[in-house]
Amino acid sequence: MASKVSCLYVLTVVCWASALWYLSITRPTSSYTGHRQVNSISIARKNVSFGNIRTRPINPHSFDFLINEPNKCEKSVPFLVILISTTHKEFDARQAIRETWGDENNFKGIKIATLFLLGKNADPVLNQMVEQESQIFHDIIVEDFIDSYHNLTLKTLMGMRWVATYCSKAKYVMKTDSDIFVNMDNLIYKLLKPNTKPRRRYFTGYVINGGPIRDVRSKWYMPRDLYPDSNYPPFCSGTGYIFSADVAELIYKTSLHTRLLHLEDVYVGLCLRKLGIHPFQNSGFNHWKMAYSLCRTTCAVPKQVADGAIAEFRQLSTAEPTLTRT
Numbered sequence: 359m360a361s362k363v364s365c366l367y368v369l370t371v372v373c374w375a376s377a378l379w380y381l382s383i384t385r386p387t388s389s390y391t392g393h394r395q396v397n398s399i400s401i402a403r404k405n406v407s408f409g410n411i412r413t414r415p416i417n418p419h420s421f422d423f424l425i426n427e428p429n430k431c432e433k434s435v436p437f438l439v440i441l442i443s444t445t446h447k448e449f450d451a452r453q454a455i456r457e458t459w460g461d462e463n464n465f466k467g468i469k470i471a472t473l474f475l476l477g478k479n480a481d482p483v484l485n486q487m488v489e490q491e492s493q494i495f496h497d498i499i500v501e502d503f504i505d506s507y508h509n510l511t512l513k514t515l516m517g518m519r520w521v522a523t524y525c526s527k528a529k530y531v532m533k534t535d536s537d538i539f540v541n542m543d544n545l546i547y548k549l550l551k552p553n554t555k556p557r558r559r560y561f562t563g564y565v566i567n568g569g570p571i572r573d574v575r576s577k578w579y580m581p582r583d584l585y586p587d588s589n590y591p592p593f594c595s596g597t598g599y600i601f602s603a604d605v606a607e608l609i610y611k612t613s614l615h616t617r618l619l620h621l622e623d624v625y626v627g628l629c630l631r632k633l634g635i636h637p638f639q640n641s642g643f644n645h646w647k648m649a650y651s652l653c654r655t656t657c658a659v660p661k662q663v664a665d666g667a668i669a670e671f672r673q674l675s676t677a678e679p680t681l682t683r684t
Contacts, residue, residue: 415614419515424478424485425492425500431525436471437552438545439528439603441517443596444474444536445505446484449491451536456495459540468552471525474498474536475513477505510596510622515613522607529556531606534598538683544642549600556602559635563599564643565592566623578621585619593627594637595645597683608633645683 431439440460444452452474460472474497479485492498501516503509514533521531530550534540546552549562569589570580612629619625630637 417614417616417618419512419519419610419614421501421503421512421516423499424502425476425489425498426520427473427496427499428524430471430473430496431528434469436469436525436528437530438468438470438550439521439525439531440470440472440540441514441521441531441533442472442474442536443510443513443517443533444476446476446479446481446488448536449487452491455536456497459542464542465546468546471528472497473517473520475517476500477503477509477513479505508620511618511620511625514596514622514626515610518606518610518613521603522610526603526607528603530560530600531603532598532600533596535596535683538598540598545600549640549642558602558604559608559633560602560638561594561599561605561630561635562601562638562640562643563594564597564645565594565637565639566590567592580619580621580624584617590624591627591631592637593623593630595643596623596626597645598643599623599626599637600640605633605635608635 442452442455442460456472462470462472464470476488476498478500479488488498488500492500499516499520501512503512505513517531517533521528532540532545567590570582570585570587571578572582573579609626609629612632613625616625616629616632619628627637
């Protein structure tokens, strides 16, 4: 009896095996279906990984404010926020700006907020001096990254972050450097026009179309492993550019997922390309050095005469150029 049961069991197994073999050779689509299932699983996993990359910042900008002015926009919303990149030793330049074109009280009825951007210095004495200066003028913000040429991008992103966090309702923002003179009359009345509706997703300055310099001796050297493309997206010269305040938050958030470059103006251009914002060329912006002269239609003022430039600045209020390097 046991042998009959064993024979029956073996026969059943053989029949099932034969049936499965037959089905496999008579259904040619089965292997293709299985292949598609494997692919779909693979794609799903890739999507999950990509989602994690997108939500996890590669450039978190995890710096704390060492000096901050969080209440600067509380009493009234500025029409224009001016962000000026500077270094610790440039006290004279900052003071000249405070007394001339950067004076927040130059235009009655138009609120202007001027801020100087700094990182921290390796010299504690210089840090202490800047802190004391801040307590007097309340126009300095500092984050705890090292202040250096290669960290200019971090300095600009700090300014974008500050606007997005503490002054998001401002109409316009200007980023410039401490060796620049700005014709504020032209900037406000001819370009920004306070009586018109504020623009959105707006960005303008001296637009540059160029590519990376591969010469290691150049100040603007860009290694291929950091930026392999042969052309940069259009970008505005870092000497000075203007943008609507909504762009500050857009650029800052985009920077969190954009690999850092040490060339600040190029990096901002990369963020703008990601955002689909095209910078507008403006003939009033000049990024070359120009000598100061009452006979020229310019508003450039060299550092050595900036302290006494207020009267001359008033005389130049009809000049066409808005911004010039001194």
